[in-house]
Amino acid sequence: MAQERAIQRAAGRQAGGRWRRGALFVLAAVFVLGLSLSACGGGGAKESSGSPASGPATEGQGSGGEAAGPIEAKIGAVLILSGGAAAYGEAQRSGLEMAKDELNEKYAGKLKLDIVYEDTGGKKESAINAVNKLINEDRVVAIIGPTLSAEMFAAGPVANENETPIFGISNTAEGINDIGPYVFRNSLPESIAIPTAMKAAQNRYHFKTAALIYANNDDFSVSGYKTMKKTAEELGLEIVAEESFAVGDVDFSAQLTNIKKADPDVLLISALYKEGALVVKKAREMGLRARILGGNGFNNPKVFEIAGDAAEGLIVATPFSPEKNDPKVQAFVKAYEARYGKKPDQFAAQAYDGLTIIAESLLKAGKADRKLLRDQLAELKDFEGVSGKLSFDERRNPIGEAVVVVAKGGKYVPLESVSD
Amino acid sequence: MLFEQLLNGITVGSTYALIAVGYTLIFGVLGMINMAHGQIFIFAALTAIVTMSAFGWPLLPAFFVSVACAAVLGALLEAVAFRPLRKKDVPHLAPLISTIGFATILDDAMIKLFGADSRFVPGKLGGSFSVGGVDVRTVDLAILVAALGLMALLHLWIQKTPFGKAIRATSESPETAAILGIPTDRVILATVVLASGLGGVAGLLLGLSYGAVAPSMGVGLGFKGLAVLVLGGLGSLPGAMLGGLLLGVVEVLAVAYGSSTYRDAIAFLMIILVFLVRPQGLFGETPVQR
Numbered sequence: 001m002a003q004e005r006a007i008q009r010a011a012g013r014q015a016g017g018r019w020r021r022g023a024l025f026v027l028a029a030v031f032v033l034g035l036s037l038s039a040c041g042g043g044g045a046k047e048s049s050g051s052p053a054s055g056p057a058t059e060g061q062g063s064g065g066e067a068a069g070p071i072e073a074k075i076g077a078v079l080i081l082s083g084g085a086a087a088y089g090e091a092q093r094s095g096l097e098m099a100k101d102e103l104n105e106k107y108a109g110k111l112k113l114d115i116v117y118e119d120t121g122g123k124k125e126s127a128i129n130a131v132n133k134l135i136n137e138d139r140v141v142a143i144i145g146p147t148l149s150a151e152m153f154a155a156g157p158v159a160n161e162n163e164t165p166i167f168g169i170s171n172t173a174e175g176i177n178d179i180g181p182y183v184f185r186n187s188l189p190e191s192i193a194i195p196t197a198m199k200a201a202q203n204r205y206h207f208k209t210a211a212l213i214y215a216n217n218d219d220f221s222v223s224g225y226k227t228m229k230k231t232a233e234e235l236g237l238e239i240v241a242e243e244s245f246a247v248g249d250v251d252f253s254a255q256l257t258n259i260k261k262a263d264p265d266v267l268l269i270s271a272l273y274k275e276g277a278l279v280v281k282k283a284r285e286m287g288l289r290a291r292i293l294g295g296n297g298f299n300n301p302k303v304f305e306i307a308g309d310a311a312e313g314l315i316v317a318t319p320f321s322p323e324k325n326d327p328k329v330q331a332f333v334k335a336y337e338a339r340y341g342k343k344p345d346q347f348a349a350q351a352y353d354g355l356t357i358i359a360e361s362l363l364k365a366g367k368a369d370r371k372l373l374r375d376q377l378a379e380l381k382d383f384e385g386v387s388g389k390l391s392f393d394e395r396r397n398p399i400g401e402a403v404v405v406v407a408k409g410g411k412y413v414p415l416e417s418v419s420d
Numbered sequence: 421m422l423f424e425q426l427l428n429g430i431t432v433g434s435t436y437a438l439i440a441v442g443y444t445l446i447f448g449v450l451g452m453i454n455m456a457h458g459q460i461f462i463f464a465a466l467t468a469i470v471t472m473s474a475f476g477w478p479l480l481p482a483f484f485v486s487v488a489c490a491a492v493l494g495a496l497l498e499a500v501a502f503r504p505l506r507k508k509d510v511p512h513l514a515p516l517i518s519t520i521g522f523a524t525i526l527d528d529a530m531i532k533l534f535g536a537d538s539r540f541v542p543g544k545l546g547g548s549f550s551v552g553g554v555d556v557r558t559v560d561l562a563i564l565v566a567a568l569g570l571m572a573l574l575h576l577w578i579q580k581t582p583f584g585k586a587i588r589a590t591s592e593s594p595e596t597a598a599i600l601g602i603p604t605d606r607v608i609l610a611t612v613v614l615a616s617g618l619g620g621v622a623g624l625l626l627g628l629s630y631g632a633v634a635p636s637m638g639v640g641l642g643f644k645g646l647a648v649l650v651l652g653g654l655g656s657l658p659g660a661m662l663g664g665l666l667l668g669v670v671e672v673l674a675v676a677y678g679s680s681t682y683r684d685a686i687a688f689l690m691i692i693l694v695f696l697v698r699p700q701g702l703f704g705e706t707p708v709q710r
Binding site for chain 2: 082083085086087090216217243244245246248249250251253254255257258261274277278281282285286287302305306307308
């Protein structure tokens with residue numbers, strides 16, 4: 001459509017001055033021409049290689065059907081690439097780009113992946129718009145993202161209604177999979193990861209009292225907080241203080257003063273790493289002695305940069321640890337460091353795994369078709385990724401393993417390996 | 421407990437006051453609000469942090485980097501957002517919008533240049549000491565002292581020196597000042613550069629206090645500074661100081677004895693109440709018709 005209009009305008013401008021009477025005819029001719037052109041060009045004028053959608057084509061692309069060429073799959077990625085939380089989206093894009101290049105090389109001649117990125121800035125409305133655009137204009141075969149659980153709750157139903165697989169790589173809130181049969185995720189829900197960490201820590205340190213602090217305007221953090229509270233009650237801990245803050249806050253002195261007064265054995269923090277690391281730092285500066293256990297958000301090397309020595313002893317459950325003694329993980333960490341000059345975090349790792357899962361499912365499906373892809377994804381079993389082994393249960397919930405790690409000397413090491 | 425929380429509040433408040441100085445100075449002279457102030461000081465702080473990390477510099481030269489960067493940005497702001505609009509007969513609020521534009525550009529430039537991540541501040545400003553059983557961090561004390569010191573210095577400078585006189589004359593009436601031979605363009609440029617340079621100090625001090633600086637901090641802290649500007653009385657330096665401390669204490673008490681959800685709500689409710697009693701702000705003068 002955009003092409004047609006541009007051509008019309010250009011034609012109009014040329015025609016306008018000299019022979020006005022002929023203009024109408026020229027316009028009509030150009031319009032017809034434009035129509036036929038756009039039918040061949042297939043929708044948007046993106047930079048991508050494009051996959052001609054023949055006929056009424058509402059069910060993704062059909063071009064992969066011919067046995068000769070590779071399956072050409074255009075995949076949408078809805079990430080936060082600007083604004084306060086852009087760091088997460090940037091890590092995810094790095095992971096996706098690396099996976100795309102590696103997969104295109106590995107499956108050269110069989111599969112050609114292309115990613116269309118959309119930025120949400122962390123806003124739900126933008127996520128919905130991005131998903132609509134990717135489905136209807138770019139005609140992607142699947143969508144990766146969005147970054148935040150809140151965005152997934154907003155945009156997931158849109159993709160589900162349009163029967164387009166949408167694959168969360170960082171949504172750990174409860175209830176993501178209940179959105180519908182086209183919604184997937186490879187990020188372990190916190191309802192699995194947090195209790196694993198809390199039980200491991202409890203077995204070791206025998207806490208009696210606990211305090212909680214969380215970001216109360218973020219779905220992910222609130223969901224983590226609920227899990228922490230429930231688990232603490234199950235473990236028989238007495239909750240002596242409960243405090244909250246907002247995403248973007250930089251001052252936590254009031255809350256931590258209250259917590260310090262309550263003197264808990266363990267402080268449970270549910271937050272994204274930016275605020276979380278600052279809370280940990282401030283807590284130690286104020287002289288809090290309790291052990292600190294954090295949610296999934298702490299699983300980021302940046303925590304050590306921000307919190308420094310204060311991070312020592314922090315306990316976290318994580319799907320991905322760059323220190324994991326596994327050749328696959330180490331190869332990934334090495335390649336990522338060579339390419340981006342820093343260690344991958346869980347966001348990069350799960351993005352990398354997410355695209356790999358989609359690529360392999362596409363190969364099994366045999367062509368770039370949304371429905372066939374969904375069916376293949378739903379049957380995922382024992383996928384060996386850099387963030388551990390992954391299967392989906394009958395409700396497409398990820399079944400994976402969480403590693404309980406503790407911060408020691410500026411990195412996370414498995415809890416069992418530490419003696420104290 | 422209450423004593424500790426009051427101390428927390430004063431610490432937070434002095435950072436707000438420090439930010440508000442920059443707004444106050446520019447408003448006092450130009451009668452304009454510089455919406456890019458928050459972004460300028462975060463940009464400067466990030467630049468200083470990056471140079472510190474890259475060259476392994478200690479804190480002191482980093483402060484010079486921060487001030488220099490902020491001053492340059494201030495000059496740029498004056499050149500692109502204030503000056504062109506001063507020359508022509510444009511609506512009163514146009515410079516407000518142009519500074520918002522400048523702020524947006526800085527926001528995105530920061531993400532492109534430094535990434536959206538928080539950057540930790542490599543240096544440290546002392547440890548902490550104990551006053552009556554309460555731990556006080558040296559850096560928090562430094563912020564309070566810096567805020568007070570800068571205000572006193574500015575106050576003296578503006579009231580006592582010839583250049584300060586020129587600033588005051590320009591703020592009174594740029595046209596008259598120009599007729600009387602004051603190079604108003606240069607005075608305004610100097611004021612914006614000065615305000616931004618002070619922002620450079622503020623930015624790095626804040627970074628030291630919070631332990632990290634992120635591009636996204638510019639907006640939030642900028643708005644707090646703006647609230648303090650209005651609360652203290654537009655253009656009043658003592659007002660900015662007191663307003664900052666008051667806002668900080670009210671916020672902290674709201675969190676400590678209420679809930680963090682109402683942090684900003686209670687703070688702004690307090691501002692509204694102040695305005696009901698004193699519409700011109702704490703230290704504001706009754707508006708003069710220009």
